[in-house]
Amino acid sequence: MAVFVYAENINGVYKKAALEAVSYAKAIADQAGDTVTAISVNPTDSSDVLYKYGASNVINIKDEGLKNFSAKAFAQAVNEVADGNTIVFPHTTDASSLAPMLAVMKNYSLITNVLEAPESLSPFQVKRRAFSGKGFMHAKAEGNGVIITVSQNAFGVKESAVSGSEEVKNLSVANEDTKVISHEQSSGKLDLKEAEIVVSAGRGMKGPENWGMIEDLANVLGAATACSKPVSDIGWRPHTEHVGQTGKAISPNLYIAVGISGAIQHLAGVNSSKTIVVINNDAEAPFFKSADYGVVGDAFQIIPALTEKIKAIKG
Amino acid sequence: MKILVCISSVPDTTSKINFTADKSAFDKNGIQWVINPLDEFALTKAVKLQETQGATVTVINVGDAATEPVIRKALAIGANDAVRVNLDPKDSYSTAKEIAAVAQNGGYDLILCGKESIDYNGGSVPGMVAQLLNQPFVNASVGLDVNGSEATAVREIEGGKETISVKLPAVIAGQKGLVDEKDLIIPNMRGIMSARTKPLQVVEPASSEVKVQGVSYDSVPPRAAVKMVSPDNLDELVRLLHEEAKVI
Numbered sequence: 021m022a023v024f025v026y027a028e029n030i031n032g033v034y035k036k037a038a039l040e041a042v043s044y045a046k047a048i049a050d051q052a053g054d055t056v057t058a059i060s061v062n063p064t065d066s067s068d069v070l071y072k073y074g075a076s077n078v079i080n081i082k083d084e085g086l087k088n089f090s091a092k093a094f095a096q097a098v099n100e101v102a103d104g105n106t107i108v109f110p111h112t113t114d115a116s117s118l119a120p121m122l123a124v125m126k127n128y129s130l131i132t133n134v135l136e137a138p139e140s141l142s143p144f145q146v147k148r149r150a151f152s153g154k155g156f157m158h159a160k161a162e163g164n165g166v167i168i169t170v171s172q173n174a175f176g177v178k179e180s181a182v183s184g185s186e187e188v189k190n191l192s193v194a195n196e197d198t199k200v201i202s203h204e205q206s207s208g209k210l211d212l213k214e215a216e217i218v219v220s221a222g223r224g225m226k227g228p229e230n231w232g233m234i235e236d237l238a239n240v241l242g243a244a245t246a247c248s249k250p251v252s253d254i255g256w257r258p259h260t261e262h263v264g265q266t267g268k269a270i271s272p273n274l275y276i277a278v279g280i281s282g283a284i285q286h287l288a289g290v291n292s293s294k295t296i297v298v299i300n301n302d303a304e305a306p307f308f309k310s311a312d313y314g315v316v317g318d319a320f321q322i323i324p325a326l327t328e329k330i331k332a333i334k335g
Numbered sequence: 336m337k338i339l340v341c342i343s344s345v346p347d348t349t350s351k352i353n354f355t356a357d358k359s360a361f362d363k364n365g366i367q368w369v370i371n372p373l374d375e376f377a378l379t380k381a382v383k384l385q386e387t388q389g390a391t392v393t394v395i396n397v398g399d400a401a402t403e404p405v406i407r408k409a410l411a412i413g414a415n416d417a418v419r420v421n422l423d424p425k426d427s428y429s430t431a432k433e434i435a436a437v438a439q440n441g442g443y444d445l446i447l448c449g450k451e452s453i454d455y456n457g458g459s460v461p462g463m464v465a466q467l468l469n470q471p472f473v474n475a476s477v478g479l480d481v482n483g484s485e486a487t488a489v490r491e492i493e494g495g496k497e498t499i500s501v502k503l504p505a506v507i508a509g510q511k512g513l514v515d516e517k518d519l520i521i522p523n524m525r526g527i528m529s530a531r532t533k534p535l536q537v538v539e540p541a542s543s544e545v546k547v548q549g550v551s552y553d554s555v556p557p558r559a560a561v562k563m564v565s566p567d568n569l570d571e572l573v574r575l576l577h578e579e580a581k582v583i
Contacts, residue, residue: 030493083404087499091462091472113492117474120427120462128429128525129546145550151361152453154352156553162546197471197502200489205495213493217582241583252511259477259512260491265453266511267374274582291555295580297572298561308561312552313575317566329573330583 224279282307
């Protein structure tokens with residue numbers, strides 16, 4: 021069973037989610053007694069990065085036509101080189117866009133949002149996130165080939181160095197249906213889904229002008245910032261920061277919720293966080309029932325004080 | 336312009352999720368059903384295009400007769416007509432095949448859907464439909480304009496946004512931002528009354544090939560009891576995060 025993995029890069033640099041997908045592919049390959057082949061499109065990073073996590077073959081697709089992302093064109097390119105019956109993707113926006121197209125092209129089963137190493141390889145069976153984090157599904161693939169997308173921060177990045185070799189494939193995939201007009205990337209901001217620590221706030225912050233202290237706390241922790249649905253609905257924070265059932269589902273190591281009461285829809289998006297801290301002035305806030313640590317009190321006093329204390333221990 | 340909007344009937348967002356005693360299926364007892372919230376953004380966008388560009392909007396749902404109230408709600412929001420494929424959906428692939436089969440004959444310029452359903456969270460149907468129809472696909476769309484045979488879509492990317500022009504026909508999967516939450520249409524009495532007489536066509540499934548089976552389901556295990564820390568003792572919180580949870 022040859023295991024292939026799509027190593028997604030951003031501006032040529034491998035994403036953490038790609039390294040996690042390679043780690044996952046390596047775990048499957050070890051179980052099956054096989055090797056991992058990573059596929060990347062126009063990377064600038066060295067393949068050594070992928071060897072470190074267990075890919076012993078790296079196929080670098082070089083194609084000027086794939087400079088910009090198009091789900092259809094990328095799926096065609098991956099289809100040309102992925103010559104195995106197991107293909108692993110990270111569950112990023114781009115990878116989870118091209119994986120369904122590839123599944124149809126190859127006539128393979130597709131299991132998305134995978135959380136753990138497979139329970140069985142033949143038939144392929146694995147635990148996945150379902151019901152927006154309110155439940156789990158054990159999904160079994162029918163047929164001969166399977167494509168999976170690995171939920172970010174679920175399996176973890178695991179080093180497993182191998183010696184590897186690289187192959188360059190020059191393709192020229194037709195990419196005529198879509199054209200990128202503009203591309204805005206906010207620099208220096210941590211990606212919410214990849215972040216290991218997330219500081220999030222809700223209506224308890226009383227207004228967007230008070231978010232500075234949330235950002236200060238996030239900065240000392242090296243964290244991304246997020247918000248509850250009402251906050252993004254009012255326009256205090258952008259939609260991209262909304263975590264919850266209809267926003268983003270995240271799984272950081274530490275989730276700090278400030279002034280968020282903890283509606284069931286919000287919990288759905290964050291309850292797979294490994295540690296949850298809730299800070300709220302309402303001792304009856306339902307979120308405390310789902311937290312590991314809780315502080316009842318005034319966020320406007322607690323957050324600056326906590327920021328100073330964390331700054332002190334971080335030296 | 337003809338638009339097809341794919342809608343899924345899902346448990347209301349406030350639902351507690353339970354599974355049957357043998358854990359083999361989702362327990363539907365006591366569940367209120369709603370249009371998948373992400374599909375609602377797509378439907379509202381389609382109705383806006385109907386108002387501004389004279390588009391006709393057809394909604395499609397793959398589901399048994401129990402989903403009809405949700406389809407009627409979509410008609411009350413403003414869709415012109417509806418198609419229900421009479422199949423209790425088993426996986427993303429079988430659902431996508433049915434949508435593609437209907438779309439194939441319908442000559443739609445644009446297929447709109449939510450980027451995933453909030454129940455099974457496959458996020459796979461839109462991309463599969465696009466591939467089955469050999470059409471371009473834009474996922475996670477947070478903005479859309481249509482101009483003749485081209486659309487301009489804004490899609491969310493990690494840490495930013497990208498604006499893309501797309502040749503129609505195409506499949507666009509939307510999310511919050513495609514329209515603002517405040518612009519979602521709440522059906523009024525006139526809409527509800529007219530929905531009763533709008534055409535709802537029921538078609539039998541074209542195929543029933545399933546590629547993924549849900550073997551069993553688990554609930555989320557409860558967390559250990561919360562440890563409360565006094566706001567006057569934040570050193571203790573920092574110590575717990577550092578030494579006990581080892582997360583900072």
